Amino acid sequence: xxxxxxxxxxxxxxxxxxxxxALRAPVDAFQGEYARIMHIHVPTAWLAFLAFGVTAxxxxxxxxxxxxxxxxxxxxxxxxxxxxxxxxLLTGSLWGGGVWGTYWDWADARMATTAMMFFxxxxxxxxxxxxxxxxxxxxxxxxxxxIAVIQVPLVYFSVNLFRGLHQGQSIRxxxxxxxxxxxxxxxxxxxALTVVYVALLVARMAVLAEEELVAAVEPIAxxxxxxxxxxxxxxx
Amino acid sequence: xxxxxxxxxxxQLGRTPVLAGVDLSLEEGERLGVAGPNGAGKTTLLAVLxxxxxxxxxxxxxxxxxxGTNEVRAVRPRIGWSGHQPxxxxxxxxxxxxxxxxxxxxxxxxxxxxxxxxxxLGGAMERRAAQSSNGMRRRVDLARLLLTRPQLVLLDEAQAxxxxxxxxxxxxxxxRAVAEGGAVVMVSHDxxxxxxxxxxxxxxxxxxxxx
Amino acid sequence: xxxxxxxREFARRDLLAERRAGEVVSIVVPFxxxxxxxxxxxxxxxxxxxxxxxxxxxxxxxFLFTMQIALRHTASDASHHRAxxxxxxxxxxxxxxxxxxxxxxxIWLFMAVMFPVMVLFYSPALPxxxxxxxxxxxxxxxxxxxxxxxxxxxxxxxxxxxTLAPLLVAPLAIPLLIGGSQALESLVRGSGILPWVLLxxxxxxxxxxxxxxxxxxxxxxxx
Numbered sequence: 077x078x079x080x081x082x083x084x085x086x087x088x089x090x091x092x093x094x095x096x097x098a099l100r101a102p103v104d105a106f107q108g109e110y111a112r113i114m115h116i117h118v119p120t121a122w123l124a125f126l127a128f129g130v131t132a133x134x135x136x137x138x139x140x141x142x143x144x145x146x147x148x149x150x151x152x153x154x155x156x157x158x159x160x161x162x163x164x165l166l167t168g169s170l171w172g173g174g175v176w177g178t179y180w181d182w183a184d185a186r187m188a189t190t191a192m193m194f195f196x197x198x199x200x201x202x203x204x205x206x207x208x209x210x211x212x213x214x215x216x217x218x219x220x221x222x223i224a225v226i227q228v229p230l231v232y233f234s235v236n237l238f239r240g241l242h243q244g245q246s247i248r249x250x251x252x253x254x255x256x257x258x259x260x261x262x263x264x265x266x267x268a269l270t271v272v273y274v275a276l277l278v279a280r281m282a283v284l285a286e287e288e289l290v291a292a293v294e295p296i297a298x299x300x301x302x303x304x305x306x307x308x309x310x311x312x
Numbered sequence: 313x314x315x316x317x318x319x320x321x322x323x324q325l326g327r328t329p330v331l332a333g334v335d336l337s338l339e340e341g342e343r344l345g346v347a348g349p350n351g352a353g354k355t356t357l358l359a360v361l362x363x364x365x366x367x368x369x370x371x372x373x374x375x376x377x378x379x380g381t382n383e384v385r386a387v388r389p390r391i392g393w394s395g396h397q398p399x400x401x402x403x404x405x406x407x408x409x410x411x412x413x414x415x416x417x418x419x420x421x422x423x424x425x426x427x428x429x430x431x432x433l434g435g436a437m438e439r440r441a442a443q444s445s446n447g448m449r450r451r452v453d454l455a456r457l458l459l460t461r462p463q464l465v466l467l468d469e470a471q472a473x474x475x476x477x478x479x480x481x482x483x484x485x486x487x488r489a490v491a492e493g494g495a496v497v498m499v500s501h502d503x504x505x506x507x508x509x510x511x512x513x514x515x516x517x518x519x520x521x522x523x
Numbered sequence: 524x525x526x527x528x529x530x531r532e533f534a535r536r537d538l539l540a541e542r543r544a545g546e547v548v549s550i551v552v553p554f555x556x557x558x559x560x561x562x563x564x565x566x567x568x569x570x571x572x573x574x575x576x577x578x579x580x581x582x583x584x585x586f587l588f589t590m591q592i593a594l595r596h597t598a599s600d601a602s603h604h605r606a607x608x609x610x611x612x613x614x615x616x617x618x619x620x621x622x623x624x625x626x627x628x629x630i631w632l633f634m635a636v637m638f639p640v641m642v643l644f645y646s647p648a649l650p651x652x653x654x655x656x657x658x659x660x661x662x663x664x665x666x667x668x669x670x671x672x673x674x675x676x677x678x679x680x681x682x683x684x685x686t687l688a689p690l691l692v693a694p695l696a697i698p699l700l701i702g703g704s705q706a707l708e709s710l711v712r713g714s715g716i717l718p719w720v721l722l723x724x725x726x727x728x729x730x731x732x733x734x735x736x737x738x739x740x741x742x743x744x745x746x
Contacts, residue, residue: 169643180643183568188560195557202549208442301448302432303477306484364606364746389612399607403540403597415532416611418524440543460611 077286080279087268087275094119094268101261110174111258117167119266120160121190123273125228127157128197130277135221138214144288145281147214150221152280154200156273161194185234193227200224210288314339315375315464315495316361322369323356330356332519333370338464343486343496345506348516354499355395357516358466361497362393375464389417392462394470398453400441406452407437410459417460427458431481447475454481463494470498483509526617533621538628540597547592547629555588555633556640563644570646577645581637582704586667586696589630590689593671598622602680605745616738619672623734626668634664650710659716662723663703669730670695676737679745698726 098115107114134150137143168187173179181187200220207213254262316338323331330353338344338361348354359365363374363384375390377383400409410424428434431451441449450470457465458481470482486496486509500506506513515522524532541547562580563573600608600618608618642649650656674688681687702723706716 178646180646182563182570182573182644188564191560192557195553195560198549198553202545202553205545205549301436301445301451301477302434304430304432304480304484306430306480359606359746362606362610364609366743385612388610391610393606393610395603395606397601397603399603401536401540401604403543404536408539412532412536413607413611416524416529416608416613456607462610 077279077282080275080282083271083275083278087272090268090271094265097261097264102255102257104258107171107175110171113167113171113174114258115261115265116269117164117171118262119269120167121164122266123269124157124160124164124193125232126270127153127160127273127277128193128225128228131157131197131200131221132225135218138218139222144210144214144285147210147218148281148284148288149277150218151204151213152277152284154197154204154217154221155280156276158194158197158201160269160273161190161197165190165194186231189227189231189234193224193231196224196227210291313376314373315342316373318360318370318372320370321360321367321372321379323353323360323365324368325356330519331360331367334516334519334521336514336521338495338497340493340495341490342512343490343498343510345503345510345513346497346499346516347503347506347513348501350501352516353519354501354516355468358393358395358468358497358499361464362391362466363388389460390463391466392457392460392464393466393468394450394453394457395468398441398449399456400449400452402442403440405438405440406433406444406448409441409452410455413456414459419459423459427455430458430484431455432477447478451478451481454478454485457485458488461488461492463489463492465489465494465496467496467498469500524613526614529613529617530621530624533618534624534628535621537598537622537625541595541625541629544595544597546595546597547633551588551591551595552633552636554591555584555637558584558588559637559641559644573644574646574648577641577647578704578707580645581641582663582700584641585630585634585637585664585703586693586700587689588633589626589664589667590671590674592629592633593626593668594675594685594688598626598672598675600679602745605679605742609742609746614738615742616735619676619734619738622675623665623668623672626671627665630664630668631661634660648711650707650713653707653710655716656707656710659706659720659723660703662720662727663699666699666723666727666730667696669727669734670699673730673734673737676741679741695726695730698722702726 094115098112101112101115103109104111130153131150134146134148134153138146138150165187168190169179172181200217203220204213204217207216314337316336318334318336321331321334321336322329334357346354346357356365360367360372360379361374363377363379366380372379374384375387377387400406401412404412407424407428410427411421413419414421414424425434425437428437431454433448433451433455436444436448439448441452444452454470465485467482467485486498489496496510498506498510503513503515559580562576566573566576609615641647670692671688674692675684677691678684678688702719706719706723709716709719
């Protein structure tokens with residue numbers, strides 16, 4: 077937990093640094109101040125991809141090693157992935173409303189595929205919650221965690237496959253289409269939010285470990301049962 | 313006044329006769345055992361005595377209410393039943409389950425803690441019913457009868473799967489009911505489980521009482 | 524315990540059980556949002572049609588998924604529960620009313636989440652003063668809760684309960700769908716909503732009377 081607290085402190089500092097860069101970065105002539113939303117929107121989308129990738133990795137490792145640590149990694153990362161996906165959808169919607177006058181565009185494949193990914197992982201979390209014990213949750217959700225990650229490349233490449241409001245990738249193998257100052261701000265925010273992700277993940281895994289410890293020391297059913305004591309306690 | 317009286321009572325479920333002319337008299341302070349093989353109609357007989365099933369023929373009275381009439385609604389709170397399946401809500405804790413029943417029955421919820429201590433489950437009050445063993449769930453179901461203190465106690469295979477300590481709970485429920493002028497009907501497929509706990513045993517075979 | 528005391532106790536128990544199980548929040552609500560997404564994806568990119576159909580889709584999704592809410596597993600009483608409750612001396616109508624109230628609260632929660640999701644996905648024309656539409660919407664939600672509770676009651680113990688129950692009572696929900704959706708339409712057009720409020724209220728009243736009439740016979744049939 078101490079490590080988690082240290083990382084959370086670091087994450088808070090990183091977030092403030094990222095915010096500073098986002099507020100100081102130049103704005104796009106067409107988008108105006110709405111361009112600043114991109115410094116949050118793009119990193120949160122990336123981190124959602126990372127988080128779900130980590131969930132898939134944790135799920136594979138759990139199936140191979142059956143260690144609780146991998147399941148906690150998968151579960152914690154999935155929760156953060158849902159959080160970041162929700163933030164990506166929210167910030168993207170706000171950006172679209174400001175720049176294009178529409179908060180949602182059905183012609184935009186990335187919006188639709190991102191929303192579907194969001195709901196699939198909500199289902200993952202619901203599956204974990206509905207399972208009667210940790211091992212059942214791990215066993216069932218690991219399969220979904222491995223299969224569902226296929227959505228990540230689908231969402232990422234959807235801008236290339238279908239034309240919509242979403243712009244194409246600004247950072248490509250053949251070059252960067254973004255002014256350097258904006259690129260720096262975006263990369264700083266990406267780094268900052270990555271620190272936030274790691275800090276939250278470590279903290280969440282620590283909490284999950286604590287919860288498992290508490291459950292393990294809770295008296296098993298049998299020890300809660302003692303012989304009846306009529307007459308000693310008195311009639312009800 | 314007899315606690316219950318059945319005269320040539322018949323009950324048919326669909327085309328299947330389940331009770332085929334049962335004559336039974338249950339007096340105050342009596343503990344009656346009903347033994348019989350599976351499918352003999354023991355649980356159905358208890359359901360009739362609990363006024364939960366109406367006869368299709370014959371007549372009967374329980375606690376002064378004629379079976380098959382609306383009179384039975386008034387006497388139901390004086391009847392208690394513990395059956396095969398404990399009537400617990402899985403998402404609630406053991407304490408919450410009993411407090412729920414206590415409130416509905418008009419019994420002070422402050423009694424719940426004491427009853428749980430008496431039956432040896434004082435340390436399990438905050439345990440969810442779904443996470444409790446079958447034995448614990450059965451004990452809690454029996455505890456319900458200690459809370460509501462029914463005049464007519466109906467126990468359907470009450471001791472099946474329970475340990476000796478739980479048998480003590482069953483005995484205490486019966487003792488209190490009898491001491492307060494009530495009666496007990498205990499059903500089991502094994503007459504040997506009944507012998508030491510009841511005043512007389514009757515056998516139900518193919519819907520009729522023999523012996 | 525008094526009738527209303529029993530009603531409060533049953534509503535409280537249902538809501539507590541649902542809070543622990545989390546079926547509505549973690550499963551039904553996301554599923555409803557996915558359903559709202561499905562129609563525009565299937566229709567294709569026809570923004571005016573999507574916009575026009577938004578409120579209607581909200582009500583269709585609300586109707587279909589509130590059946591799921593009313594039939595959730597924490598809202599079902601097995602035969603041994605019902606026997607126990609009957610012997611405690613509860614009024615079966617109080618049990619139905621309590622369950623309806625709990626389902627109403629959950630359905631209102633569902634609607635409160637689904638409506639902004641619908642607005643986001645469909646961009647419908649909303650009237651400048653949309654607050655009056657809350658009344659017929661709330662009444663419709665209450666009616667849907669009653670319908671679901673009645674459906675669950677009528678199909679208690681049946682194996683095909685989860686599929687049969689919605690089918691049995693679907694026609695009863697039509698006035699609620701019409702009243703709820705047309706109230707918003709009326710506000711968009713600038714006309715009054717009183718006829719729709721009366722329609723939904725009358726339906727709710729009829730459902731309440733039906734519940735009162737069938738409570739005891741259904742209890743006897745289920746025991």
